[in-house]
Structure formats: structure tokens, C-alpha cells
Amino acid sequence: MRAGRREWMGLAVLALPTMLIGLDMSVLHLAAPALSERLHPSGTQLLWIVDIYGFMVAGFLTTMGTLGDRIGRRRLLLTGAAAFAAASLLAAWSSSAAMLITSRALLGVAGATLMPSTLSLISNMFRDPRQRRLAVAAWMTNFSIGAMIGPLIGGLLLEHFWYGSVFLLGVPVGIVLLVAGPPLLPEYRDPAAGRLDPVSVVLSVTTVLPVVYGFKQTAQHGVHTLPLLSVAAGLCLGAVFVRRQLTLPDPMLDLRLFSRPAFGVALGGLTLGLFAVTGMQFLLLQYFQLVLGLSPAVAGLWALPAVGAGVVGALLAPAVAGRTGPLQVMGGGFLLAVPGLVLLTQAGTQSGPFLAVVGFAVTSFGVQAALALTNDVIISSAPPQRAGNASGIGETGANLGEALGVAVAGSVAAAVYRARLDGKSLPDGIGPDVTETARATLGGAVEAAGRLPARLGGELLALARTAFTDGVHIAALLNIGVLLTLTVSHVALLRRDTAHRGSTAPDPQPRETVPDRR
8 A cells, every 4th residue: 555645744744853853962062062151060960961861762762662552653742742842942941050951851751752653653654665665764864964954053043042042943843743743644553562661661761870970970070989889870770670671571672682693783883883973073063162262153064064974974885785795884984984083183272173074074974874784784683573672772772872972972071171170280360269160161161261361361261172172082082992893893793693694784675564663
């Protein structure tokens, strides 16, 4: 049964929340300096503002997929759209860092309803295999479109309005979904939907957050008892979560899929590839504004070459893989990204944006070329009856990689920044209050420098900019190690799995079953 006009119009509606998810992260990266200036968050609070959304999405993604199967996928999508719009309004008018962190967490829970609902609805609306492949491809492309236009739209908003305006983008999307969704989107439920396990839901979230909290506190204040206990508690909860999933008759995540080498390596590539590229994007958008002094709109324009290069890499990868094989493309893509990160280690306070733009464009091209094939390998390495669960784990890994990329790169850069701005390096005549403000974030240093005499403020700003740039260099070196590890693991482990099973390559004609959230 071929889809008609109504289904294609429905696809256009479903593209909006997908684009919004891609747009949200890049917009907030650009808004980080303005947030620092207005809300005065600590370095740890700034990182929570940026990445709590991704952690909540990752924690609730599979849960919301199961809930949609039970109550109806359209109903969940429309409920989530209304909640996303309401949380966007709350975030836009947040008056403190704590309030904004809470708002972003609510946005993450609401955002977790959007991705599984849209993909599940597409799989039911488009029964014809050719139409369905085209619909899914269009759905996936909207992530890149959202990321591409995010810095540009965010820059224009920040240029003319207050920082909270970047959060209002979710409001019109929510309104369109609520108005156009009921007449254009059919309702679907799964009569054999699995039971929702509340304990697994709680464990999936509480496993990640204590570990990240402990890591950030250690980077911000050094090694102390409380952060170490927090990390230990998160790891213990993670062990309980894994044990529970292995014993439940209907697990939230089917962890037995990790026994397949191709699945585990491809999932690691997806997670850590996004880890590298997202963490560096977060730092570079601050570098453009606070180190080089570019306006938000100009910084957004300088970010476009990297996003465009990533789209080109993703489009070229399947064609190249058809000639050389996916192993070579994935391993080669991660390896190709390394010289880009090497260029980023050469960007300085006086070098201008060229080195950073070219370096990040090369990195984005290589990583996105590799990631273009990971999802297909993840699905093809799982049995057909577990393709939906494999897809859910892949989406969770992707969101977790993005959030962890910001958390780890931001924490490493913050630790280097504070170490460089110790009491001995700061110029004489700066009071303790100004010192603490300057050491918290680069945005705080910019504000503090503006309140000092010109000479003293200039010295402080130069030191702070150099310290932040050093942090960017260390984060780039860390990600070079990540990408080299991915190169080796993909070539070695996937090749071994190919020899064992015949081939891990995606079928040139994709399987008829589109992954659904089950």
C-alpha cells in the first residue's frame, strides 16, 4: 500500500521536532557566553545547563518509546510537543542558573517523547519499501539541517534579543504539531507492547547523573570525597541496572546484543564519534566569541562550514562504502578527522578563526562520514526481531555521546582554565572577589575585566583567553586519542567479525523492516 498526499504532509510535520532536536544543541552552544554574562553560573552550572538536556533525553528515550506503544504514538508525540513548548517558555524566562538547569531537564524529558514517536509513526505511515526508505532518509537529514541552521538562527536572535530568545524556538514547533498533528498523523498502538518497568527507568537516569556530577566537581574543585562517592554510587547503580536488564523477561534495553562484536563496536563508534565532535563544537563556539571577540551572528556563520562538511561526508560515505566496504570508510573517516583536531591545537588568541574553522570542518567531515554507516551496521548486526531494540540503544548512545562530549570536554577545559589562572599568574591589584569570578568561567573573566581599569582589565583578559585556549588544545588532544582508538577498534574488531560471520556490511537493499520502538 503506497502512501498518499496525507502521509507526505504528515512527514513534513514530523520533520519539525526532528529538526528542533538538532537545532537545540547548537543554539545553546552559541548562547553559552551570553548565559555566563546574565546568569553568572559557575563552570559546573554552565556545563549542566548545556548537557542536562542530552542526559535526560538519553535516560528516557527507550522509556518513552515503550510508553508510546502502550498509550498511542500520536498521543505521546502531541503530549510531548505541548510539554516541550511549556518547558521552552520556562527556560526562556529563567532568572537563575538553577532555574535554567531545571527547565533544561524538563525539556530533555519532553524531547525524549519526540524521536521514538516520529520514527514509529513513519514506519507505520509508509508501508511501501521504497517510499519508506525515502521517508526515513528525509527524517534523518533533518538532524543535520537543524544543526546547520542552529548557529545562524541563534546568532541572529542573540544579536537582537535577550539570551532566552533561543529557547522560544520550541514554542512554534509545538503549536504546529498540536494543530496539524491530529488531522495528518494516524494513531498507532502496539497490542503486544512490553511492560514499562519503573525501576529500570529510575536506574537508567540515576546511573549517569552521579558519575557526571562527580567528574565535573573533580574538574572544578579537585579530588574530594563527595565527588568520588558520587562516581562510585553511579557505577554501583549501573551494575544494578545491567543485572536487572539481564534478568527481566521484557528488558528496557536488551543488553545481550552487546555479545555481537559488530554491534558493540559500531555503537561505540556512534557514541564516541558524537562525543568528539559535539564537545569540540561547544568549546569552539565560545572560542569564537570570547577569545576572538566575534559577535554571536558572525560566530554562527563561521560554524556553518563544519556542519556543511559533515553533511557532505555523510552523503558521500554510502557511495564510497559500496566500492571499498564499510570497514574502510568507518575506520578511514575517524582517522581522517585526526588532522583536523591537530589543526585545532594550533589555534591561538591571535590566529583568527581560519585555523579553527578549517580544522573543525575536516574533523566534522571525517566523523560524519564514519557515523553515516554506524546505524546501519548496528541494525544489520542484530536479529530482525530485535531490530527495534537495537535502534533504541543506538539512539540512546547517540544522545549520551553528545551529552558526555560536552560534559567531558567542558570539564577538561575548565580544569585547565582554572589551573592556568591561579593566584600567582594573575596581575597584582585584583581583589579576591574579582579573582574568583574570573576563575569560574571565561565569560566571568570578560565581565570582570570590564569593571577594572583598562590596563589591569586588559592583562586579566589576555591571561584568561590564553588559559581558555590552552583548555581547548588539551580537549582536542584528548579527542585525538578517542578517534585513534576508534580507528583501530573498527578496523580490527569489525574485520574479525566479518571473517567470523561472512560480512557486517549493510545490505545494499535495506531490510524491509524499519526499526520501530518496541
